[in-house]
Each structure stands twice: as C-alpha cells, then as structure tokens.
Amino acid sequence: MTVEWDGGGLDVVGIGNAIVDVLSHSDEAFLASHGLNKGTMTLIDTDRAEALYAAMGPGVEVSGGSAANTMAALASLGGAGGFIGKVRDDQLGGIFAHDMRAGGTVFRAAPASEGPPTARCLIFVTPDAQRTMATFLGVSVQFAPADLDLELVKAGKVTYLEGYLWDAEPAKKAFLEAAKAAHTAGRKVALSLSDPFCVERHRGAFRQLIEGHVDILFANEAEIVSLYQTDSFDAALQRARGHCEVVALTRSENGSIILQGEEVHVVDAITLGEVVDTTGAGDAYAAGFLYGYTRGHGLHDCGRLGSLCAGEAISHMGPRPERPLKRLAAEKLGL
Amino acid sequence: MTVEWDGGGLDVVGIGNAIVDVLSHSDEAFLASHGLNKGTMTLIDTDRAEALYAAMGPGVEVSGGSAANTMAALASLGGAGGFIGKVRDDQLGGIFAHDMRAGGTVFRAAPASEGPPTARCLIFVTPDAQRTMATFLGVSVQFAPADLDLELVKAGKVTYLEGYLWDAEPAKKAFLEAAKAAHTAGRKVALSLSDPFCVERHRGAFRQLIEGHVDILFANEAEIVSLYQTDSFDAALQRARGHCEVVALTRSENGSIILQGEEVHVVDAITLGEVVDTTGAGDAYAAGFLYGYTRGHGLHDCGRLGSLCAGEAISHMGPRPERPLKRLAAEKLGL
Numbered sequence: 001m002t003v004e005w006d007g008g009g010l011d012v013v014g015i016g017n018a019i020v021d022v023l024s025h026s027d028e029a030f031l032a033s034h035g036l037n038k039g040t041m042t043l044i045d046t047d048r049a050e051a052l053y054a055a056m057g058p059g060v061e062v063s064g065g066s067a068a069n070t071m072a073a074l075a076s077l078g079g080a081g082g083f084i085g086k087v088r089d090d091q092l093g094g095i096f097a098h099d100m101r102a103g104g105t106v107f108r109a110a111p112a113s114e115g116p117p118t119a120r121c122l123i124f125v126t127p128d129a130q131r132t133m134a135t136f137l138g139v140s141v142q143f144a145p146a147d148l149d150l151e152l153v154k155a156g157k158v159t160y161l162e163g164y165l166w167d168a169e170p171a172k173k174a175f176l177e178a179a180k181a182a183h184t185a186g187r188k189v190a191l192s193l194s195d196p197f198c199v200e201r202h203r204g205a206f207r208q209l210i211e212g213h214v215d216i217l218f219a220n221e222a223e224i225v226s227l228y229q230t231d232s233f234d235a236a237l238q239r240a241r242g243h244c245e246v247v248a249l250t251r252s253e254n255g256s257i258i259l260q261g262e263e264v265h266v267v268d269a270i271t272l273g274e275v276v277d278t279t280g281a282g283d284a285y286a287a288g289f290l291y292g293y294t295r296g297h298g299l300h301d302c303g304r305l306g307s308l309c310a311g312e313a314i315s316h317m318g319p320r321p322e323r324p325l326k327r328l329a330a331e332k333l334g335l
Numbered sequence: 336m337t338v339e340w341d342g343g344g345l346d347v348v349g350i351g352n353a354i355v356d357v358l359s360h361s362d363e364a365f366l367a368s369h370g371l372n373k374g375t376m377t378l379i380d381t382d383r384a385e386a387l388y389a390a391m392g393p394g395v396e397v398s399g400g401s402a403a404n405t406m407a408a409l410a411s412l413g414g415a416g417g418f419i420g421k422v423r424d425d426q427l428g429g430i431f432a433h434d435m436r437a438g439g440t441v442f443r444a445a446p447a448s449e450g451p452p453t454a455r456c457l458i459f460v461t462p463d464a465q466r467t468m469a470t471f472l473g474v475s476v477q478f479a480p481a482d483l484d485l486e487l488v489k490a491g492k493v494t495y496l497e498g499y500l501w502d503a504e505p506a507k508k509a510f511l512e513a514a515k516a517a518h519t520a521g522r523k524v525a526l527s528l529s530d531p532f533c534v535e536r537h538r539g540a541f542r543q544l545i546e547g548h549v550d551i552l553f554a555n556e557a558e559i560v561s562l563y564q565t566d567s568f569d570a571a572l573q574r575a576r577g578h579c580e581v582v583a584l585t586r587s588e589n590g591s592i593i594l595q596g597e598e599v600h601v602v603d604a605i606t607l608g609e610v611v612d613t614t615g616a617g618d619a620y621a622a623g624f625l626y627g628y629t630r631g632h633g634l635h636d637c638g639r640l641g642s643l644c645a646g647e648a649i650s651h652m653g654p655r656p657e658r659p660l661k662r663l664a665a666e667k668l669g670l
Contacts, residue, residue, distance in 0.1 A: 022430075024437075025657075053433060054433070056433075056437060057437050057438070058398065058407070058433075058434040058437045058438040058655060059397075059430070059433070059434060059437075060395060060396070060397050060653065061395070061396035061397070061430060062394075062395050062396070063393065072393070090425075090426055091425055091426040091427050091452070092426050095357075095394070095396060098388060098389070098391075098393075098394070099393040099394060102359075102391060102392050102393045102394075103392070103393040117426070318395065320393060322360075
C-alpha cells in the first residue's frame with residue numbers, strides 16, 4: 001500500500017529526524033564500557049557510530065525516528081498523517097521511505113542526492129526492556145527550512161514536532177517556521193520533549209518555545225522535571241499547567257496525567273503481555289493521544305488510546321506497531 | 336564481538352547466498368495476486384523486486400540466507416563456524432557482514448566493489464506463520480569459484496552447502512569445487528535441498544550430486560518427495576537410504592527422521608510457545624544437527640538439538656536466533 005496525497009485534510013503532520021533503527025540485545029556492562037547513559041539518547045559522529053556498531057551484537061533493522069514512529073502508529077490507528085524529514089538516496093533511505101508510505105503515511109520528500117548517509121540509531125535493549133540509544137544523524141542533520149513541505153503542514157489539524165530537532169541549527173529554524181506556518185493556518189502545534197538530556201541541552205529555548213508556540217505538550221517525568229528544574233514531578237506538573245492548552249505527562253508503568261486548564265485526567269498504563277522493549281513507547285503514546293484529539297474524543301479517551309498504543313509498542317522489539325492498532329483500539333477500548 | 340580467525344579448526348563452514356531479509360505480515364490474497372507460491376522461494380529480477388517491495392507492507396530487515404542462518408545458529412550454540420558468500424560494498428552488505436561477525440561466525444570475504452547490490456529476500460509471513468519468499472539475488476548471483484575461501488573450507492569438519500546455490504551457473508561450479516576440496520582434505524560435505532521448486536529445477540543434477548558428493552543430506556518432506564518423484568514420504572525415505580552416510584528428513588510439527596545405514600531415529604519437534612514465523616526453521620534444524628554431529632553426539636541427540644533450534648527460530652519473526660541457543664540447549668536438553 002502506498003499513499004498518494006490527494007491534497008485533502010490530514011489529522012497530524014509530523015516533522016522529525018528520518019532514522020533507521022538498529023536494535024540489539026545488550027547488557028548494562030556494555031553500556032557502561034561505551035559511556036552510554038541508560039535510557040537516554042546520545043548523539044554520535046561517524047567514527048563513534050562505526051566503532052559502536054562494530055562492538056554491537058547482531059542487529060534487527062527497522063524504521064524509526066521519534067515523530068516518524070508517531071506517524072506510523074497514527075496511520076495504524078486509521079488516522080490520516082504526513083511526515084516531513086530528510087533521507088539520502090541510499091538503501092537505508094529507501095527502507096525508511098518505503099516503511100512510511102507502506103504503513104499509510106504521506107511522505108513526499110525526494111531523497112537528497114548528496115551529503116552524509118541516511119541517519120541511523122543504534123539501540124541497545126537491556127534485559128529490563130529499557131532502551132539506550134546512540135544516534136548518528138547523517139543527512140538528517142542538514143534538515144532545514146527548505147525541506148519543509150508547508151502545503152502538508154497547512155493541511156494537518158496538528159503539526160507534531162520532536163524535541164530532537166532542536167539539536168541541529170538548521171532544523172531549529174525549520175521547527176520555528178513550521179510552527180508559525182501551522183498557527184497562521186489556524187492549526188495546532190504539538191511538541192514532544194523527546195529526552196531529558198535533550199531538554200538539558202536546550203532548556204531555556206524549550207521554555208520559550210513552549211510558552212510562545214506550543215499548544216499540546218508531551219513529556220515524561222524526567223523531561224518535565226528537567227525542564228522546570230524542580231525536585232518533584234508534582235512541582236513540575238504545577239509549573240506546566242497553563243503554559244499550553246493541553247499537557248500530557250507520561251509516567252511509564254504509572255500511566256499518564258493530562259492537564260487542560262483546570263481539568264486533570266489520570267490515565268492508567270496498558271500492557272499487552274510481557275514488556276520486551278520500551279523503544280518508541282512515548283512516540284506511540286503521542287500517536288494514540290493525537291488520533292483521539294484530532295478525532296474529537298475526550299481527553300481521558302485520548303489518554304487511553306495513548307496507553308494502548310504504548311502498550312503495543314513495548315510488547316515487541318522495535319518502535320513501530322506490529323499489530324493493526326485500529327483493530328486493537330476497537331477490541332480493547334471500544335474506540 | 337567480532338571474530339578474527341586464528342587459522343584453527345572449525346566445526347562447520349557454510350557456503351551460500353548472502354542475503355538480507357525484509358519481513359512483513361501478509362495475507363493469502365496478496366500472495367495470490369502477486370503470483371507467489373505459498374511456502375516456497377521464487378527468484379525475482381530487479382524490476383519485479385522493486386514492484387513487489389512497493390506493494391509490500393512496512394518491513395523489518397534482518398540478515399538471512401539459508402546457510403548463513405545455519406552458521407548464525409551454530410555460533411549461538413557455541414560452535415565454531417565460518418561463512419563464505421558474496422556481498423556488495425553497500426549498506427545492506429555492511430549489515431550482513433556485521434551480523435555474521437557479531438554473532439561469532441568467521442566471515443572473511445571482502446565486499447565486491449562493483450556489480451549488482453547485495454541480495455535481498457522479500458518474505459511474506461501469513462497469519463498461519465508460514466513464510467513465502469521472493470529472492471532478488473543481486474551480487475550473490477555472481478558467486479563463483481574465485482570467491483571460495485578454500486583455507487576456510489579445509490579447516491571445517493563439515494562443509495555445508497545450500498541447494499539454492501545451484502540456481503546460478505558460477506555458484507554451481509563453486510559448489511562442486513568446494514565439495515571436492517573438502518573431501519580431498521578428509522572433511523565431510525553436507526547439503527540442504529532448500530526448497531521443493533529448487534529441487535524440481537535441478538532434480539537430475541541434485542541426484543548425481545547426492546550420490547557422488549554428499550555425506551550428510553538435509554531435506555524436508557516436500558523436497559525429498561520431489562527429488563525421488565515418489566507418491567509418499569515413506570517411499571522417498573526408502574530411496575534416500577544408503578545414498579548418503581546420514582540423511583536427516585524434517586517434517587515440520589512432526590519432527591524429523593534420521594537415517595544412517597540400518598539405523599533409524601524418530602525425533603519429536605520442539606516448540607517454545609506460539610509459532611510466529613517459520614522462516615529459517617530448516618536452517619536452524621541443520622545448525623543444531625551439525626553442532627551435535629561435529630561435537631560427537633549421537634544421532635538422536637543431534638536431532639533433538641535440531642528440533643530445539645528450529646523451535647526457537649519459529650517463535651519469533653526472522654530466521655536468526657533471538658535467544659542464546661547454547662543456554663537454551665543446556666536448559667531444555669541438558670546438552
């Protein structure tokens with residue numbers, strides 16, 4: 001199945017790094033000996049990527065990228081989505097583009113014919129199912145305003161941006177331009193904070209961004225605590241209220257808290273059997289939430305959809321859905 | 336972990352097509368509409384590979400290739416193995432080479448710097464867990480005697496050849512040359528018949544080969560029945576006796592039958608939970624069997640090791656082991 005865009009309205013348009021993941025089982029000693037911070041994302045250059053890959057066990061390749069994973073899960077729910085990101089005209093770029101389109105997401109970008117190769121993320125899954133990531137951004141580091149597909153942005157009820165984009169200067173500009181274009185078109189802007197270290201690197205800028213440009217904010221406990229430099233999740237939650245129209249805070253096995261004005265919703269996590277690999281859990285949560293939001297569901301149901309998608313994501317290796325989420329949502333939630 | 340060969344003895348050296356698999360869930364209607372024969376392997380050219388990939392759902396990439404999968408499982412059991420096959424200097428070739436070495440198999444071949452890209456196999460997994468394969472051989476079609484690493488062949492107690500090699504003329508020559516080199520060095524030669532259509536394409540040649548060059552034969556029911564053009568498995572079994580030193584006939588959920596002279600062993604299948612994807616089951620069986628054989632175990636235990644490895648292979652998507660087989664063999668079989 002390949003999706004040709006007919007120019008019609010879309011539920012969500014995601015903008016982010018276009019990455020192919022390489023997943024492998026690993027142990028804590030491996031992470032320590034290679035200076036990787038468990039549970040987080042580290043940016044690596046070509047040399048480090050080669051050395052780390054050589055040290056890594058046999059891998060499984062699957063398309064990834066935070067916002068791209070969100071769009072793949074949204075499509076699996078039956079949502080209409082588009083993705084904007086940059087790949088090279090190499091084999092991994094071909095795999096990424098195929099997987100987006102074959103999953104039902106509009107992806108119109110022509111691959112770059114020069115520059116570094118398509119981005120890849122080495123993901124080490126420890127026996128506790130936690131994932132630790134080392135990302136070689138490759139050509140994705142060159143993502144710039146010229147790569148924005150503003151027609152697509154204007155067509156989406158929500159433009160969804162990953163915080164990881166803030167790591168590269170041209171992507172940051174594209175990020176702001178996309179947010180402005182979305183608002184000018186009367187659309188909403190959503191942001192995921194992505195990673196606590198990413199928040200640490202860009203704390204001031206993220207706070208300004210959230211206050212000025214973001215309608216829907218996704219963050220996990222570590223990220224929101226880092227953003228507001230508070231001691232507790234509860235203190236961070238109080239700070240987050242009011243800055244955005246909606247704030248969805250995920251808490252792993254403790255589910256999520258959703259805030260909108262004076263409204264507060266506490267939503268339970270959902271697991272589907274054994275937890276195998278947490279890669280993509282946050283991305284999938286955002287997909288479920290945004291599907292519910294753009295389809296007019298109440299906030300509690302948006303959260304339940306998020307929990308279900310996250311539950312599916314962590315039930316197997318890799319970030320993208322392995323089961324049709326639309327059917328799962330009907331069966332498990334009646335939504 | 337990367338394996339540098341110290342020139343010492345090896346248990347098994349596999350020779351086969353070096354392929355990266357692209358796996359996706361599919362239904363019977365898809366197979367029918369694309370003219371694919373369920374449960375078998377079809378060779379496809381560049382144009383058909385592109386069209387079929389465009390029609391395929393989102394995929395998971397994992398290194399494959401029949402003999403290569405066998406070597407990966409042998410290494411996971413703790414066996415010492417080498418693999419001989421041909422990749423291009425492209426991203427998929429890099430992935431294949433990495434996965435062989437990282438899993439513990441000696442793989443010394445330099446990638447080709449010209450010619451078609453690295454081989455890939457599109458694998459469609461239907462809801463009954465059966466796999467149907469469409470293989471684009473790419474540079475692997477050029478595998479020729481010059482690509483043989485005879486030092487490695489001589490070092491292996493057993494040289495293991497996949498029947499699929501017989502599909503390309505230069506590979507066929509390499510096949511015979513490897514078999515001769517192994518025998519000259521006082522080693523054993525093992526062959527897997529690979530696929531019933533492959534047997535149909537090369538029936539006469541395979542029979543000559545088996546009578547003249549093969550010590551250990553692996554085949555499943557459909558393959559052995561096709562080889563001897565008999566009506567029943569039992570009739571084929573009687574024909575197979577005596578042509579080789581050992582014949583191991585696999586029968587899916589009915590386990591396997593092992594023949595050596597007057598000896599007959601009936602071995603049960605082993606499953607580890609739900610059957611998810613049968614890709615690589617035969618390859619894994621051969622690995623378990625050959626590990627047992629080269630380590631001096633009795634034939635019944637060789638069969639049990641084969642059953643266990645096959646059981647692990649079908650418990651997840653993709654042909655290569657996801658759990659360390661050495662530990663599994665100790666836990667489940669005490670071997």
